[in-house]
Amino acid sequence: MKEEDLKNICGQLGPCGIACGTCILGNGTVSETAINTKDYINECGVKDWSPMVPGGSELNWEATEKTLNWLGKYAFCAGCGNGGGPPDCAISLCATGKGIQLCSQCDELDECTKFQWLKEYGETLKQTLSESRGKSREEFLAEALAKQ
Secondary structure, three states: OOHHHHHHHHOOEOOOOOEHHHOOOOOOHHHHHHHHHHHHHHHOOHHHHHHHOOOHHHOOHHHHHHHHHHHHHHOOOOOHHHOOOOOOOHHHHHHHHHOOOOHHHOOOHHHOOOOHHHHHHHHHHHHHHHHOOOOOHHHHHHHHHHHO
């Protein structure tokens, strides 16, 4: 991922309250880890000695490398503002439909069920958004990034 792209992503904030710079898909951690893992496997010669370890001869290193290459190239999120995130995200679709930038601006936040797919994290996001009512998007983002 290019440094410029990363800067643009890390300055974003989803309507759900996720600061892209704090998300491992948004800040490039998953992509970078895949690239590093592939490099470590090759540098350490794991493919060469793995058949000598139980179960190692059953591994498909060609598929592993293909998967790690794919993750290195595509396992990042451009952020909701740039068309990233799940295209069917109920939270993002709802916020866009209501014309709001942040769910803390919504009168229905406390009863909202659109965060359920995020499980416990969704409840934490809702609580944080609820406690942040009245703050601007910029204030919310600055606080979220300061906590990381």
